[in-house]
Every structure is written in structure tokens, then in C-alpha cells.
Amino acid sequence: MYRRVAIIGGGxxxxALLSELLERQLPQPLHLDWYTGGGNSPRGVAYGTRSDKHLLNVRAASMSMFAARPHGFLDFAQRGDSTIAGTDFLPRRLYGDYLEAEVERALERARAAGHDVRVLPFTVDALVPESDGVTVIHGEENARVDAAVLAIGSLPPQPLTGVADAAIESGRYVTEPWGFLAHAKPDTRPLKVVLIGLGLTAVDVLLELSALWPNATFEAISRHGLLPEPHLHQASAPADDSSELVESMRDEPYIRSWIRLLRESVAQSADWRTVIDSLRPHTPSLWALLPDAERSRFLRHARWAWERVRHRMPPQVMAAMKALESAGRLHRQRGRLQAVDVTGDKLHLDIRLPHGRGMETMDADLVIQTVGLNTDVRRTMHPLIRQLSTNGHVTADPLGLGVTATKEGRVMHGDHAWPRFYAIGTLLRGVLWESTAIPEIRQQARHLADRLVRDA
Incomplete structure (x- = not known):
């Protein structure tokens, strides 16, 4: 096993990786440095919200941190409220509490076992991977470890093309919605708010601001103007193991063929959700079959459709969105943002309409960018990722989906994999595609912990 390991990232x-490592009966003490990037909380951006309006989009029974303890989160939630069911969609705030409790439990177990675990609330400035280890640099401190793991989540969002510097400097164009929501205050003014993007992040913004700002109206603009699909009120299970569909997709690794096969399978199913959910365990192996040209075609033409059926919202959240629309407070529109600038005390937007219908202009008091996760290593301003990329220690995925890596998570530099430098989570989207949700991350954490204990 590696005696000294560093984990970089606080989400x-x-x-999950720290807890998986410390769950094991290790043959000798482990020295583990966890660089959280600031503070000691494992909530990260995803579970840092304190609003009870922001719900998990996966049912409670499927949200355990540990594959070996599949009902861990549900048991935690039921200790506080025995009426909670496994089919419930619970607040993300509660999941953050669960993460904190599991980390504290892991740290107590580590102390009892004689492991040396340091939770370091620092940002790592640089990493220097080599064949026999990794050097971790923060400030004037250098630490040499046997293996290091990048677990930094998604990259900081960048303003969309066409957004003027003046709009950003005005403070009325928001690129990072979660930081904005954390400090939003009640306001009774008749504000006009424009959202760019209509995924789950947009839904969370609408839930929070519509309550805080009762007289505000919201214009949500996206390529197709559609909200995420809802889950059913009752949990559904795949009708079969989808083996026939998966084998057909393996035989024809082309996006057009896959769309045809999915449509045929959905037509024969009682509910399309069972078909989509049955593919989840097979998604990484199917994604691996696609050449870059087909992956690019998927991102251009089918990604939006996949995301809205794969990442669904709870039914009560869909009801809240419909209520906002019925009240005339939410309007959805198809289009692409072309430009945003300041005009007087407003932001002025140019929107390109679909099907060659020309341009539309509108003014807004506030524009919030809610386009989803940023994984583009090629254009990021994240200091550590820029250092790694500039020095040739990582290679960006050619389609902007994190870093290139092996399917086991070893980070690539050019055509070679570092033997002791790993990534987990969002940065592996280019390798695995499905690599952002807890059910996938807990499997990655389990397998990576096995490797760190086994390899040397």
C-alpha cells in the first residue's frame, strides 16, 4: 500500500475517498493529507446550500456514500425523522449534514487506528507528479507523497462569449449562482431576472429567488426552452436488465443509431424512465466505444436531450415550476445568448432566435448564468489546473470534458499515464461520461481506495 497519500479537493x-480509505483494515498506519481548499467542510458546492427548497434529485435510498452500506444516508435521515421513506427526495442540506457526520466518523476511526490524517484548509498551488510519487506545493510548504488524487469537482464557471466586461463589473451579471444565492436577501421590487440555461441549477435558482423576491419575474432562455423532466411520484424499476438494448448499441456505436434504438425501446416500454435508468450501469462502457467524432456529435445534437431525461427533478419541484408559469412569473424561451452589455441602470441582451428568425433584444435588472458544470480544462482560470496544464502534467480532454485519464482514474500526460497521480469525479467526464452523481462517485471512491491500498 501507499504509505503517504494526498487528496486535493474539499467536496x-x-x-467519499477519504472515508473509503479509512474504512479498511490497513496493514500499517497511513499518512493522509486532505487539502480542502478552505474550511473543513466536505459539503462542497453541491451540498453547501442551506435552503430546504433545494432537493436531491435522487431518492434517499440511493444516496449512501458507501457501496457496502447502501442505506447509509437513509438510516442517517431516519434517525432525525422516522417518517422519512426511501423514496423521498430530501433536502441537499441534509445530505451535507450526512457527509460531515461520515467524515467525522472516519477521522475518529483513523485516530483510534493510529493513522496520521491531517485536514489542511489550504489551496494547493502546484503539483509535480513523477514516476515514484507526487510533490504537493502550497505557499512555501512542499510535501512529498507516494500518491495524489485530484478531487476538485467542477471548474469555476466562466462568462459566456459575448458578455461585456462592463456587465460583469456591474455585479448584475452573475456567473456563479451558488455564491450569489448564499447572500441573496428578500426584495419586494418588481425585478426582471433573466436566466441563461434551464437545467437543474436554473431550477434551484428559481425556487429560491421566487420566494425571496415575490414581485420578480423570470425569463429563462435556453437552446430548446425545456425544463428537466420530472421523476414519477412512485419509484420505478427497469423492466429488465436492458441487455438486448445494450448489445444492440454496442454493435452500432453511432449516435444516430443509438437514438433510433432508444426510441424503439421506449416505444415498447410502459415508461421511458425505466429505459433510461437501465442504461446507467452501462454508460461508461458504451461511452468508451464512441470515437471522438461521435462524442462531438452527441455533445452538439443530443446532449441537451440526454441531460434533461437523465438528470430529472422531483415531482414537487416540477409542480412548483408549473405554478410559477401559471402565475405569469416564469417564461421560458428558445434562443442563444449573443451579447450582454450595460445600458443605463439595466443590462441589455441580444438573443438569437431559432430557425433563422433573427434577433430579439431585452433588458433585465439581473442576469444569472445557469448553464451547468464547467469541465473545460483548456480555458479554465483555476490556478492549480492551469499550472498542471501549462507544465504538461495533464492533458485536456479534446472536447472540454475534464482531463484525459485511464478508466481506473490515472491521469494522462500525452500518451502516458502517471503511475501515482489520479483523478476522481467531475474531471473524468471525458473518460466515463457519467461521473458527477453520488452513485457513480461512490463506486469510483471504492475502486480507487482499493488501488491505493493494493498498489505500491
Whole structure:
């Protein structure tokens, strides 16, 4: 086993890996440095919200941090409220509490076992991977470890093309919605708010701001103007193991063929959700079959459709969105943002309409960018990722989906994999595609912990 390991990142993926490592009966004490990037909380961006309006989009029974303890989160939640059911969609705030409790439990177990675990609330400035280890640099401190793991989650969002510097400097164009929501205050003014993007992040913004700002109206703009699909009120299970569909997809690794096969399978199913959910365990192996040209085609033409059926919202959240629309407070529109600038005390937007219908202009008091996760290593301003990329220690995925890596998570530099430098979570989207949700991250954490204990 590696005696000295560093985990870089303070969110759920890092917490899951740390806890998995410390769950094991190790043959000798482990020295583990966990660089959380600031503070000691494992909540990260995903579970840092304190609002009870922000719900998990996976049912409670499927949200355990540990594959070996599948009902861990449900048991935690039921200790506080025995009426909670496994089919419930619970607040993300509660999941953050669960992560903190599991990390504290892991740290107590580590102390009892004689492990040396340091939770370091620092940002790592640089990493220097080599064949026999990794050097971790923060400030004037250098630490040499046997293996290091990047678990930093998604990259900081960047303003969309066409957004003027003046709009950003005005403070009325928001690129990072979660930081904005954390400090939003009640306001009774008749504000007009424009959202760019209509995924789950947009839904969370709408839930929070519509309550805080009762007289505000919201314009949500996206390529197709559609909200995420809802879950059913009752949990559903795949009708079969989808083996026939998966084999057909393996035989024809082309996006057009896959769309045809999915449509045929959905037509024969009682509910399309069972078909989509049955593919989840097979998604990484199917994604691996696609050449870059087909992956690029998927991102251009089918990604939006896949995301809205794969990442669904709880039924009560869909009801809240419909209520906002019925009240005339939410309007959805198809289009692409072309430009945003300041005009007087407003932001002025140019929107390109679909099907060659020209341009539309509108003014807004506030524009919030809610386009989803940023994984583009090629254009990020994240200091550590820029250092790694500039020095040739990582290679960006050619389609902007994190870093290139082996399917086991070993980070690549050019055509070679570092033997002791790993990634987990969102940065592996280019390798695995499905690599952001807890059910996938807990499997990655389990397998990576096995490797760190086994390899040397």
C-alpha cells in the first residue's frame, strides 16, 4: 500500500475517498493529507446550500456514500425523522449534514487506528507528479507523497462569449449562482431576472429567488426552452436488465443509431424512465466505444436531450415550476445568448432566435448564468489546473470534458499515464461520461481506495 497519500479537493468526492480509505483494515498506519481548499467542510458546492427548497434529485435510498452500506444516508435521515421513506427526495442540506457526520466518523476511526490524517484548509498551488510519487506545493510548504488524487469537482464557471466586461463589473451579471444565492436577501421590487440555461441549477435558482423576491419575474432562455423532466411520484424499476438494448448499441456505436434504438425501446416500454435508468450501469462502457467524432456529435445534437431525461427533478419541484408559469412569473424561451452589455441602470441582451428568425433584444435588472458544470480544462482560470496544464502534467480532454485519464482514474500526460497521480469525479467526464452523481462517485471512491491500498 501507499504509505503517504494526498487528496486535493474539499467536496463529496474527496470525502467519499477519504472515508473509503479509512474504512479498511490497513496493514500499517497511513499518512493522509486532505487539502480542502478552505474550511473543513466536505459539503462542497453541491451540498453547501442551506435552503430546504433545494432537493436531491435522487431518492434517499440511493444516496449512501458507501457501496457496502447502501442505506447509509437513509438510516442517517431516519434517525432525525422516522417518517422519512426511501423514496423521498430530501433536502441537499441534509445530505451535507450526512457527509460531515461520515467524515467525522472516519477521522475518529483513523485516530483510534493510529493513522496520521491531517485536514489542511489550504489551496494547493502546484503539483509535480513523477514516476515514484507526487510533490504537493502550497505557499512555501512542499510535501512529498507516494500518491495524489485530484478531487476538485467542477471548474469555476466562466462568462459566456459575448458578455461585456462592463456587465460583469456591474455585479448584475452573475456567473456563479451558488455564491450569489448564499447572500441573496428578500426584495419586494418588481425585478426582471433573466436566466441563461434551464437545467437543474436554473431550477434551484428559481425556487429560491421566487420566494425571496415575490414581485420578480423570470425569463429563462435556453437552446430548446425545456425544463428537466420530472421523476414519477412512485419509484420505478427497469423492466429488465436492458441487455438486448445494450448489445444492440454496442454493435452500432453511432449516435444516430443509438437514438433510433432508444426510441424503439421506449416505444415498447410502459415508461421511458425505466429505459433510461437501465442504461446507467452501462454508460461508461458504451461511452468508451464512441470515437471522438461521435462524442462531438452527441455533445452538439443530443446532449441537451440526454441531460434533461437523465438528470430529472422531483415531482414537487416540477409542480412548483408549473405554478410559477401559471402565475405569469416564469417564461421560458428558445434562443442563444449573443451579447450582454450595460445600458443605463439595466443590462441589455441580444438573443438569437431559432430557425433563422433573427434577433430579439431585452433588458433585465439581473442576469444569472445557469448553464451547468464547467469541465473545460483548456480555458479554465483555476490556478492549480492551469499550472498542471501549462507544465504538461495533464492533458485536456479534446472536447472540454475534464482531463484525459485511464478508466481506473490515472491521469494522462500525452500518451502516458502517471503511475501515482489520479483523478476522481467531475474531471473524468471525458473518460466515463457519467461521473458527477453520488452513485457513480461512490463506486469510483471504492475502486480507487482499493488501488491505493493494493498498489505500491
Amino acid at each position: 463529496a468526492a474527496a470525502a
